[in-house]
Amino acid sequence: MGGGLAGLSLGVALRQREIPVTLYEAGSYPRHRVCGEFICGRGIDVLHALGLYQKFVAAGAVEARSAAFCTNGRHYRPKELPRTALCLSRHTMDRLLAEEFQRLGGELLQRERFSGSQFSAGVVRATGRRIETHPKRIKWIGLKAHALGATLGADLEMHFIRGGYVGLCRLAGGVVNVSGLFAVTGPVPQLASRWQEFLRGPVGSALHERLQGAEFIEESFCAVSGLDLRPAQAEKAPECRVGDALTMIPPVTGNGMSMAFESAAWAAEPLAAYSRGESSWDESRLAIARRCDAAFARRLRYARWLQWLLLHRGSRGVLLALGERCDWLWRAWFQKTR
Numbered sequence: 235m236g237g238g239l240a241g242l243s244l245g246v247a248l249r250q251r252e253i254p255v256t257l258y259e260a261g262s263y264p265r266h267r268v269c270g271e272f273i274c275g276r277g278i279d280v281l282h283a284l285g286l287y288q289k290f291v292a293a294g295a296v297e298a299r300s301a302a303f304c305t306n307g308r309h310y311r312p313k314e315l316p317r318t319a320l321c322l323s324r325h326t327m328d329r330l331l332a333e334e335f336q337r338l339g340g341e342l343l344q345r346e347r348f349s350g351s352q353f354s355a356g357v358v359r360a361t362g363r364r365i366e367t368h369p370k371r372i373k374w375i376g377l378k379a380h381a382l383g384a385t386l387g388a389d390l391e392m393h394f395i396r397g398g399y400v401g402l403c404r405l406a407g408g409v410v411n412v413s414g415l416f417a418v419t420g421p422v423p424q425l426a427s428r429w430q431e432f433l434r435g436p437v438g439s440a441l442h443e444r445l446q447g448a449e450f451i452e453e454s455f456c457a458v459s460g461l462d463l464r465p466a467q468a469e470k471a472p473e474c475r476v477g478d479a480l481t482m483i484p485p486v487t488g489n490g491m492s493m494a495f496e497s498a499a500w501a502a503e504p505l506a507a508y509s510r511g512e513s514s515w516d517e518s519r520l521a522i523a524r525r526c527d528a529a530f531a532r533r534l535r536y537a538r539w540l541q542w543l544l545l546h547r548g549s550r551g552v553l554l555a556l557g558e559r560c561d562w563l564w565r566a567w568f569q570k571t572r
Contacts, residue, residue, distance in 0.1 A: 235348045236260075238267070239494040240477025241360030242331035246284055247502035249338035253509045256341040258348040264329035266456045268376040270488055271327075271411040272298055272390060272403050274319035275572035277492030280499045281320070286334070293330050294406040295322035298389035303554050304440035305394040310558045312388035316568045319390065319488075321403050323380070323411070325454070353473045355515035356508070358501065363461055363478045372417045374461040376485075377429050380454040383447050384410040392486065393441035394550060399486060400433060400441055412445070415461070415485050429455055463541075465534040468523035476501050480526060483534055484541035487571040493530065500525045536570040 235241070237259030245255045273281065281287040298319040302312040336342050352359050384402065391402040400414035412433045422428070430450055435441030466481040477494040501522045508518040543549045557564045 235352060235357065236360035236362055236477075236479065237263075237328070237332065237342065237344075238360060238362050238477060239327070239331070239491060240479070240498045241358075242328065242335055243280070243284065243286075243495050244358065244360065244476055244498035244501055244505075245335045245340045245342075246286070246331065246338060247499060248505060248509075249335060249340045250284070251502065251506045253506050254341075255335075256343065257335065258346055259342065259344050260347050262344045263332045264325045266378065266380075266454050267324045267328070268378040268413060268456055268458045269324045269411075269491065270401050270403055270413050270485060271324055271405065271491075272319045272321040272488065273491045273495065274298075274315070274317070274488050275492040277495040278317070278320060280492075280495040283499065286331075287320070289330060289334065290320060290322050290327070293322065293326050295320050296404065296406050297321070298404065300388040301390040301392070302388035303392050303394070303557070304444075305550060305554065307438055307440055307443075309387060309440055310554050313558070313561075313564050315390075316565050321389070321405055321411075323405055323409070357474065358505070359473050359475045359479045360477050360498075361479045363458065363482060372419055373459065374463060375416050375418055375422070375457065375459045376414065376461060377416065377432055377457050378411065378413040378455070379429070379433060380405070380451045381410045381412050381445060381448040382408060382451065383449055384412070384445050385447070386410060386444065390488065391444070392488075393435060393439070393444070394544060395435050395439055395441060399544070400435060401485070401488070402444065409451075410448070412450075413485075425457065429457065463538075465530075465538065468526045469520065471523065474501070474505075474519045474522060476522070476526075481530065481534065483530075483571070484537045486541045486544055487537045489533070489537070489572055492572065493533075496529070497522075497526050500529070533571055540567065540571060 300312045303310045393400045398416035403411040434445045476497040504518040504521040507513045
């Protein structure tokens with residue numbers, strides 16, 4: 235159920251094991267999605283294992299080797315990434331994965347929702363982000379669009395502004411992905427016509443400076459709302475989940491896409507064992523849940539604290555200044571959240 239990164243890559247992994255797979259996707263391909271559009275961390279290893287890395291490169295993916303943080307009009311010195319990231323538009327990535335899944339013999343049903351029970355044996359929920367249902371005054375919304383003519387000082391940049399942050403990612407062909415997470419207290423009037431105000435940032439900010447001469451590609455704009463960033467345990471879920479349907483890591487880490495690929499890779503063999511009759515459904519489901527929980531627990535804990543510190547102005551400046559001067563701290567951030 236669901237044809238995002240987790241659903242498609244899981245489908246590819248299962249078809250490589252010659253397991254029959256039917257994938258239900260409510261939308262169609264290709265389309266734009268709110269996403270940082272770079273893979274950074276162990277997800278790179280999954281791409282290599284699935285034989286997808288070179289396919290991504292051939293489709294226009296570029297490597298990112300540096301990252302920088304900016305806030306309050308200040309640009310902190312770019313830092314070399316401890317491990318190279320891979321940047322590719324989700325528009326291209328989803329299309330490529332869908333084509334590979336079908337090439338391997340998978341059945342892809344687009345514009346169709348699964349009508350059975352998500353708790354049934356053999357059903358995997360890869361339906362994307364969990365919706366925030368806990369009553370809170372502040373809600374998170376995500377906005378994304380591609381821009382031409384933006385000037386970046388690093389391959390990846392994270393800009394902190396009041397009430398959120400915006401990430402910039404250098405793609406091929408002079409395109410920059412602009413993706414932001416914003417805290418709001420209610421509906422945003424006329425968001426469809428005001429989204430550029432959010433993504434450009436306030437006048438005088440480092441973000442506004444970067445995007446001052448940029449032109450947004452209107453058809454690339456997309457938005458999501460009601461994001462639930464609280465960590466969740468897979469073992470407590472009554473159904474089999476992968477990707478964001480399982481849990482979301484705060485986007486400030488840039489590790490969400492990697493976690494989608496990782497959870498799919500860990501799910502493939504237990505699901506294949508179930509399909510071959512070598513284990514029961516509950517055994518396979520619990521094996522996947524325990525593997526994800528064991529791998530993600532520390533990552534989610536550190537990411538939650540890191541986002542909290544970076545969203546508070548008092549601690550943010552201190553933390554960014556220390557990260558700029560201390561290579562060991564920069565590498566520790568990277569390691570603990572991946």
